[in-house]
Amino acid sequence: MMTLHWKRHHSIESLDDETSIELTVLRQHWKQILQIFQKSLIDQDDITCVISHFQHAVTLLTNEVASHDRPGPVLLYFIAESILDTFFIWSLSCPEYASELKYHQLRCFEFLLSRSQHELLFHKQIFKPLLNLLRSCESSTSLELIEKHMVVVLNQVCVSITKSPELLEFCFDISAEHGPSRFIIFSLLIPFVHRDGLAGQQARDALLLIMQLSNRNESIAKYIVENTNFCPILATGLSALYSDLPHRLATHNDEWFILTKQEWSENASLVQFMNSLQFCNDVIQIAHPIIGHHLLQYIYHGFLVPVLGPSIHQDLHEIPVKFSDLQQFSNTMDEVIAATAYLDLFLRTIYEPALLKVFLKFILCAKIDEMSLLDTLIHRINYTTKLGLVSLSLFYTLINLNCEDIMYRLIFMYLIPCRHVMCSQRRHITDMEIYGKNAEKFLTLRPSFANKNNNTNR
Structure with a gap:
């Protein structure tokens, strides 16, 4: 060596x-x-x-x-x-x-x-x-030609550092003050984290290599959290990219209710957002836990609550259900349909449990105008428009996550009062003794050699 x-x-x-x-x-x-x-x-x-x-x-x-x-x-x-x-x-x-x-x-x-x-x-x-x-x-870095080749070289250096972590000794400028300039390899990559095209992908790949290294080197993780703006830029970048998404989705028929991969992959701004969201998912998955924790906090407080929440909740409570199809309300309705479809897409795309948990916390706990987002979504089922279908599609995605809190709020909370059961049958449901009798019946089906008394007599 x-x-x-x-x-x-x-x-x-x-x-x-x-x-x-x-x-x-x-x-x-x-x-x-x-x-x-x-x-x-x-x-x-x-x-x-x-x-x-x-x-x-x-x-x-x-x-x-x-x-x-x-x-x-x-x-x-x-x-x-x-x-x-x-x-x-x-x-x-x-x-x-x-x-x-x-x-x-x-x-x-x-x-x-x-x-x-x-x-x-x-x-x-x-x-x-x-x-x-x-x-x-x-x-x-404002010169595109220099940017392109600088990112390639940075990517190559990160590959070398991953293979030989000892090179980190050369990467840190111990004479510099604490700040991004101390780890120039890392700080130069951050501005490209949300960039589209090949340069953005190469920068994200290089950053993931450093994230992987941070999982084995706590000092690197602490430096990234305490001395760089990596986590804030990831979260605020999501907000900026989300604001560029189409406010209205072009659909071919009234029965449309879900964004398929073929549909969103044809939209450049949505592809760019999904790349950044996927990158956040990967960072949380492979980086040191302290980086993941900080990034989750910034995503929740810097993107979900202030940006995605209002876009889903916006002003619909002022539109009577029977007027929701009128042209004068169509712009707001289209924006809410798009935002709901985007949330459904995000939940179907991310797979890191910690990030999913933050999204579910946002749906269950975040309140806008003193109303939880889930209550807002449930209210949407009453709409006879496409919004009702998109909301039901979102619920289908949520139920498939097998989250107890979601299952309770969407299903069990409405089943427990037994309002769907005939009044004459409700007493049988509340009779817990029925389960004891069933247990006794099952016990009588035991074979004779399994009976304790028979074994004792022998």
């Missing part, structure tokens, strides 16, 4: 005796790069030239690490000359070409990390300039 600190006895002199063609070519490229570094005025031709030499040098390194499982002469030369660090420091002196230089450095790291047969990041001369480059990209 590679050690964290590379041995110091390697030097440029010890590498000069290498006869490999690759090393000779590398030295020539590096020499050309250094000559450009020494120029006082840099123009676009110089930038193009230095990028070309740098790409050739990295290609030589990539070819070596792709075919060897241990450091070779090209890698040792990169380390001895601090090529990556020197190139990064020089790039800072060319602010007018900063974006172009960052882009090509990210591309080189992306190519290098994807081909390496051993853990390059254990070499400080490789990992340090990479972290410095990523820090510098924090102010350049």
Whole structure:
């Protein structure tokens, strides 16, 4: 296994005796790069030239690490000359070409990390300039091209950290003040957590790797909870994405009552919301419990109660049932139908028990205008419109969750008074002795050899 600190006895002199063609070519490229570094005025031709030499040098390194499982002469030369660090420091002196230089450095790291047969990041001369480059990209994330490749590299780093948790020693900047900048790998990923497209998915995958690591490392979990805005951003992001969902669902017939996967997968905004909800579900499932607990609190108080609740409850209590089909009330009715269908979809999608419990708590306990959400939903059954069907579909989903509280509120609470039973039969239901008689009847069916008295007589 590679050690964290590379041995110091390697030097440029010890590498000069290498006869490999690759090393000779590398030295020539590096020499050309250094000559450009020494120029006082840099123009676009110089930038193009230095990028070309740098790409050739990295290609030589990539070819070596792709075919060897241990450091070779090209890698040792990169380390001895601090090529990556020197190139990064020089790039800072060319602010007018900063974006172009960052882009090509990210591309080189992306190519290098994807081909390496051993853990390059254990070499400080490789990992340090990479972290410095990523820090510098924090102010350049408005550039889509840089964002795209930065997220890919961050994902690759998270994969390496998962395989070798010792790399966390390099990821934390102990000289920085407490805050997101201390764990730059993590803080750079957070803005992409609700992003759509490939970049968003890669960022979420990388964050899940860190969540998995936090489950085995409580200090990482505490840092995420106490020093980052990860949990608040997840919850508030759900609220923002929910506000972008269609307020009216296009349905083909009056018998429609449920959002199928085929239907919601054709709606880009709903797909984006479901991706974020699924991510929250996964985080709660695999992260350290303290992260899951904080995220659940933010989802309940930052999304369910202030956003989803009012969208379901809104103003319908002021619309008489017999007027619910009138055009003047159709907009509000359509919004409530959509919100109810969304809640049904959410409950059918999430599977983490802790998250389901929070949703059920919201339905059972959250009150809007002094009325619980469940009572509001039950009242909807009286509507003769599509809202009644959608509400019944939601109840079907709730009952299938086999939650005792839900079963009591939706079923048993109405059965226990026995109002559905004929008056002449109610006394038999309340007669508990009937169960004792049934037990005696079953006991008489025992075979004779199981009778205690018979066994005693023998």
